[in-house]
Amino acid sequence: MSFKKLSIIIPAYNEGATIHLILDKVKAVHLINDITKEIIIVNDCSTDNTEQAINSYIEQNSGINIQYYKHEINKGKGAALHTGIQKATGEYLVIQDADLEYDPEEYNDLLKPIVKGFADVVFGSRFMGGNPHRVLFFWHTIGNKFLTTLSNMYSNLNLTDMETCYKLFNTSMVQSLSLREQRFGFEPEVTVKISQIPNVRIYEVGISYYGRTYAEGKKIGWKDGFRAIYCILKYGLFKAK
Numbered sequence: 055m056s057f058k059k060l061s062i063i064i065p066a067y068n069e070g071a072t073i074h075l076i077l078d079k080v081k082a083v084h085l086i087n088d089i090t091k092e093i094i095i096v097n098d099c100s101t102d103n104t105e106q107a108i109n110s111y112i113e114q115n116s117g118i119n120i121q122y123y124k125h126e127i128n129k130g131k132g133a134a135l136h137t138g139i140q141k142a143t144g145e146y147l148v149i150q151d152a153d154l155e156y157d158p159e160e161y162n163d164l165l166k167p168i169v170k171g172f173a174d175v176v177f178g179s180r181f182m183g184g185n186p187h188r189v190l191f192f193w194h195t196i197g198n199k200f201l202t203t204l205s206n207m208y209s210n211l212n213l214t215d216m217e218t219c220y221k222l223f224n225t226s227m228v229q230s231l232s233l234r235e236q237r238f239g240f241e242p243e244v245t246v247k248i249s250q251i252p253n254v255r256i257y258e259v260g261i262s263y264y265g266r267t268y269a270e271g272k273k274i275g276w277k278d279g280f281r282a283i284y285c286i287l288k289y290g291l292f293k294a295k
Contacts, residue, residue, distance in 0.1 A: 055168060058144075073108060077115075081118055082158075085162060091119065095122050096123045132236045157262050174227060176222040178261035181214045182214055214258060228248065
């Protein structure tokens with residue numbers, strides 16, 4: 055399958071110290087089939103120097119297609135993704151966190167099932183393949199696998215990592231969804247709803263994971279896990295729109 059542009063959605067909240075590093079990595083990636091990149095950054099009302107860092111980066115890299123949007127109040131990661139998804143103009147889009155936990159070099163691994171004509175959606179799994187994975191939190195891993203299994207029960211998928219950041223979507227498909235979750239409930243909601251599109255083709259590929267500790271800036275917590283359970287039941291079991 056041939057397409058021209060990949061939109062890269064980057065939600066950012068208080069990532070001023072490191073966002074230039076992830077942008078450098080995104081800039082350096084050469085996509086297969088000469089696919090071009092559209093970088094969409096959504097600043098979710100950061101309280102640090104994130105906006106200054108982004109504007110400085112844009113000024114110093116005028117040859118890169120970077121679109122910048124800002125929320126005037128903090129709404130949550132899901133809300134930032136909603137904004138980015140609606141602004142995307144590429145035929146496909148991928149979600150990229152502003153931290154350094156995921157490696158943009160692996161976009162091409164996600165793209166291969168798309169360009170070969172097999173997939174509409176590709177999830178990057180931290181639990182597949184032989185790529186590097188930082189050893190961190192046991193209970194996070196157990197929680198992730200529990201949420202993935204629960205999600206699979208109601209989406210009828212056999213994913214290994216529903217909570218992964220790296221999700222690559224056919225843009226028109228994901229834009230057609232009515233997405234409501236403002237925070238980390240985005241992951242189970244979008245997974246259930248994309249699975250309900252007739253004849254959608256979902257693939258999964260193994261990716262690396264360079265996780266952060268809370269001291270290093272990790273933001274997701276136990277409350278988000280309970281919200282994920284609620285969202286799986288709401289959108290999966292009870293079919294809320």
